[in-house]
Amino acid sequence: MAPDAATAQDLSEEERIIFDSVDKFIEQDVRPHAHKLEAADEYPREIADKLAEMGLMGATIGEEYGGLGLSASTYSKIVERVSSCWMSVSGIFNSHLIAAAAVERFGTEDQKRYWLPKMASGEMRGGIALTEPDCGTDLQAVRTTAKKDGNEYVLNGNKMWITNCIEGNFLAVLAKTDPETEPKHKGMSLILVEKDAGYKTSKLHKLGYKGIDTGEVVFDNTRVPLTNLIGPDEGRGLQQILGGLELGRINVAARGVGVARAALNDAVAYALDRKTFGKPIAEHQSIQIKLADMATRVEAAHLLVDSAARAYDKGQRCDMEAGMAKLFATEAALENAIEAMRIHGAYGYSKEYNVERYFRDAPLLCIGEGTNELQRIIIARQLTERAQG
């Protein structure tokens, strides 16, 4: 089932043309290479270049800064499509665009004019560096420091699990500009660091999400100009990151829908093809129940993401909605991956098929961009807050 087959009539002409092009890009330039590159854990360099040609490195960056200015709703459907083929590919532009969004939302006009066009064209490609060896969820515990020295910040510290850190050429780094300040977040800043400024990276080996470079980053007296601080003032870093979380969650949720849909599509195709006891397994009731539940999860996840994205586009508060979409869609991805594996029997366990890849890719979505444990805490907190008025 093609994404949005049922709702295609509700899309605008522009969206239909965009999705059509994205689908062709995926079928011609991603799908034929995905299996081999993923098995070799090889960076999809040509695909990354094509992403830039397609304009996706600037998908959500404003048109006045050389981007496409797509709405969250349109963007999330692109992410969904790309992820339903190979989730890793969406990572090339997802965390890049989160960094760009921080510049666009909080940067000075000069910073926007300097950085955004380069990010939109893909001349600059990068990501965000928050997590450290000793902290992920609890970002206030960040230990990387950025000390002022004349016209420069001097960065020291280690970042861990940083996507796009090896193949990209810049990172938005969360660091302490004032380690002594209480509350701690008032001493935290977000600073753009170009690779040329000098940081060391090493690749981490992962269960899934292969091909894309996730690594450890070491800053050892890395110097950048003071103007690389995002925004005019220090001490806003954590706020800036949290401010981008809604879009980030919608983004990861859309990836979840994509993986869940891929698992469903493969499962349906296989269930129609595979025969036991004289009929396709799709006609056995226990398989039908699985397929029905999988399809329902995909549809529900898609609608949750779409409604959070539409709220975001209207400028409405949607932190809880984005959290719900993230929680539900990423769990749907994991459940569907497991069910697709069961439906495939031994072949689901085989490297020949894509199902085992969905099974390895899906768990990341439950961890990244705020673990699902954390999402539940946030959702519950919002619920009780809103209930108390």
Add this chain to the structure above:
Amino acid sequence: MKILVGVKRVIDAYVKVRVKSDHTGVETQNVKMSMNPFDEIAVEEGVRLREAGTADELIAVSIGPDQAQETIRTALAMGADRGIHVVADGRVEPLAIAKIFKELIARENPDVVILGKQAIDDDNNQVGQMLAALMGWSQGTFASKIELGAGQAKVTREIDGGLETLDLKLPAVLTTDLRLNEPRYASLPNIMKAKKKEIAKLTADELGVDTAPRVEILKVTEPPARQAGVKVESAAELVEKLKNEAKVI
């Protein structure tokens, strides 16, 4: 040089087509529609000629319902300069399409018209040939290679026995075959730019063309379902079945 390309909106090539329950045609409601694949090849060829500097204007024409505008928009995103939409609902037969093109040629004076060799919905394979006849122009159909020079075209065509090369005088009507090129997909920045390109809207009436169908469709039905095949145990059994059951040897 000015080039006109035709782009028809058809049911997407990957959709499983269903016959309407009243047998008057096929279901197009809630079905994915796309540009006819042979027309995509025509647009691609035009865009390449445009990029190479051989052509200086590329105009995409579609004859069809309101939604055909989207097909033109796709051609503009691929690189056509402007569009002409001749709004027409219902069935428009090949001769009427050719007559509409003739009127557009009178207005636009192109040097070359590139069309798909056929549209994958009706598979008529007639418009290009009819248009060339109406205009008294040269025609190069089923082109697998097109080289345009000053006032002339060299066209390689796929025919039963192999490849045939024609030297044509311009103006000419050319129709595309599958192996002419691999059409590009539009980049998103180009899709955005296409929004600002002009699409002129006309009707067949304004062009003085009567589009009333001359052919009456009596009934459209599904092809009979194929029977499942049988597996044979040996070559001898196969020969026996071919002889006595299929009676082909």
